[in-house]
Amino acid sequence: MLAKRIIPCLDVKDGRVVKGINFVELRDAGDPVEQATVYDAQGADEICFLDISASPEGKATILDIVRHTADCVFVPLTVGGGVRTVDDCRKLLEAGADKVAINTAATRRPELISEAAKRFGSQAIVVAVDAKKTPDGRYEIYSHGGRTPEGLDGLEWCKQMADMGAGELLLTSMDRDGTRQGYELELTRLIVDAVPIPVIASGGVGVLDHMTEGLTTGGADAVLAASIFHYGEHTIGEAKAHLRAAGVPIREPWNAS
């Protein structure tokens, strides 16, 4: 049975791990390669780097971090942040990323998704969707790390991205990100039911039950979390045990015999 995935996410700026509180306040939580290795040892199903510096210097740094991580971590690695072109995708994939996550550049030029999917396969292309609820109950798409409203309808955008060849959506609720109040389950379920590709729920996890909710009520295929793991509140193993006890299909850890 296909297991639900737990994906620790490391926000990286200029080579260091940080975590945005509502995308504004940043705290330093260490070396990304070291942190990724720890998560791998704890049984993470996948690891995600989001490069929030997105400057030319930052991009060069992230390539190095991806290389070093791919050298010692044998689980899939997703890297996003500042991916603008097919060539940016190529560099990250050649450095050892398995998937690239694209956000702002897709809102600028949606065809980038079909071009990248055709070149590298849909399985390598994740579209990162930052959505915020509007007063009339819809969801609006934001770009530039949550700073720029795009005037795009969240539901239609997600469907369009799937049609254009995205292999997966990384769906972040702007309203919940950094709040620790739990994933936006209504948004998650709306998108999960609307697209034929896997959806990763992101934004707002504060306790382990939030992960259970995201995967059951929300119906997500995977959950992404950052601070709950970064500051040692919970290990990946604890999260998995919690989910398993709740009846969620989870990958059993490998025990060399």
Place this chain on the structure above:
Amino acid sequence: MATVVIDSGSGNLRSVHRALEAAGCVPECTADPDVVRRADRIVVPGQGAFGDCVHNLENHGMREAIIEAANSGTPYLGICLGLQILFASSEESEGQGLGLLDGDVQRFAPDVGKVPHMGWNSVTWENSESRDPILEGIPQETYFYFTHSYHVEPTDSNVIALRCHYGHDFVAAIRSENLFACQFHPEKSQGAGIALLANFLKA
């Protein structure tokens, strides 16, 4: 003993290379047909589209070299597309596969669930009496990492080594004499994947 990783020009070989190192060898990545012919073992990874992959092999003159090596008994480990290109053609795109196995490469029907089938899924082996040596130490229901939209349907069910369930059962790995090929990615499957690679290196 030279273990050679085939560079079909479609995707990153780094992960496969590093995972083979972790499994205990120093592999050589190549797009040179002569190196393939001399290899003691060949690993055929693959990402992206079937058509691009087989087209690149044609361009490099690698297609014949791989077929020769496979037919001469060189242990072959195919990963993902490296499994699919063993067949003559794929629903995915135009292009002539290696044609070493009979059968089809089909897209998952939408009713199985989300496509791509992406993530960790458990595999079962068929026959515990005559267990494939490459599965030594790998228990039933071990999880491997999959990411694919197409799966193989061999004509001869005797070549099926591992099955996996996603909506319905599909073929997770085949074994035909010196050919072993899996739909999942051992290089991304943590300890389980390294164990499988280490077993392959004993062949």
